[in-house]
Amino acid sequence: MKKVFIAIVLVSSLFAACKETGKSNESEKNITEKGEQAEKVKAPTTSAICLLDKLSIRETPSSKGKWITSMSLGEKVAFTGEEITDSKSKKQYYKVKLTDGKEGWTRATFLAVNGKVGAMLESANVYKRPDLLTKTEKKYSVMDIIAVTENQGDWMKVKGKRAEGEYVEEGWIKSSNITNDEIDIATAKFASSAIKKSTMTERIKALQEVIGNPDLSSSKFVSIIEGKIKDYELRNKEIDVKDVKVEEEPKS
Structure with a gap:
C-alpha cells in the first residue's frame, strides 16, 4: 500500500512538472513572438x-x-x-x-x-570640404536637383548629377544656394526636362507648359523660366532671319 501511495505521488509530481514546463515554454514562445513584433515596429524606416x-x-x-x-x-x-x-x-x-x-x-x-531633396536656387561652387580653401572647378547650375546628406554650419554636403556633369557626384556647397520647397523642386524637375528638348520650338512649348501649370505658379523659378523662354524665342528669330537671307541670295 505504501509503495502504491509513493507511485501515485511520483506520477502526480511528474504530471505537475510537465504541465508547468508546458506553460513555461508557451510563455517563452509568446514573449519571443511579442519581442519580434516589437522589434519590427521599432525598426526605423x-x-x-x-x-x-x-x-x-x-x-x-x-x-x-x-x-x-x-x-x-x-x-x-x-x-x-x-x-x-x-x-x-x-x-x-x-x-x-x-x-x-x-x-x-x-x-x-x-x-x-537619409538624404533630403533640394534644388539649386543659383549657380554654386563645389568644394571638397566645408572650407573655402577647397574650392573646385565644378559648379551646380540653377535648378539642378540634389540630395543633402550632411550639414555643418552654413555648409551642406550634397549628392547629385550636375547639369554639366556626367555622373552622380558629391561635394560641399553653401546652404544659402538651396531651396527645399516641394513646388520649387517639381518646377526645377520639369523645367530641366524641357530644356533638354532637341529644338528651340519644343523647348519653348515645354517651358510654357511648366509655368502655365497653376500648381507650380508660386515657384521661385517662374521668372527664370520666363527669361529662358524669351531667350529661346529670340534665338529662334535669329535662326529664321538667317534662313531667309540664305534663300534670298542669288544663285551663281
Whole structure:
C-alpha cells in the first residue's frame, strides 16, 4: 500500500512538472513572438532620394530583372535596409518601397540614403570640404536637383548629377544656394526636362507648359523660366532671319 501511495505521488509530481514546463515554454514562445513584433515596429524606416530620372525598379537585383516601374528624379522612397552586390557586374543594389506600396531593387549609386531633396536656387561652387580653401572647378547650375546628406554650419554636403556633369557626384556647397520647397523642386524637375528638348520650338512649348501649370505658379523659378523662354524665342528669330537671307541670295 505504501509503495502504491509513493507511485501515485511520483506520477502526480511528474504530471505537475510537465504541465508547468508546458506553460513555461508557451510563455517563452509568446514573449519571443511579442519581442519580434516589437522589434519590427521599432525598426526605423530609412528614407532615400532618387538622383536619376526614370530610374528603374526591378523584381530582382540585376539589370536583367523583370521591370516593375520607374522613379522620378528627386522622388523620396523608403530604403528597406536590404542590399546585394551582383557577383558578376559588381554593381550594388538596394531594395526600396514606393509610396504606392510597390517594392523592388534599384541601383544604389543613384540613391542618397537619409538624404533630403533640394534644388539649386543659383549657380554654386563645389568644394571638397566645408572650407573655402577647397574650392573646385565644378559648379551646380540653377535648378539642378540634389540630395543633402550632411550639414555643418552654413555648409551642406550634397549628392547629385550636375547639369554639366556626367555622373552622380558629391561635394560641399553653401546652404544659402538651396531651396527645399516641394513646388520649387517639381518646377526645377520639369523645367530641366524641357530644356533638354532637341529644338528651340519644343523647348519653348515645354517651358510654357511648366509655368502655365497653376500648381507650380508660386515657384521661385517662374521668372527664370520666363527669361529662358524669351531667350529661346529670340534665338529662334535669329535662326529664321538667317534662313531667309540664305534663300534670298542669288544663285551663281
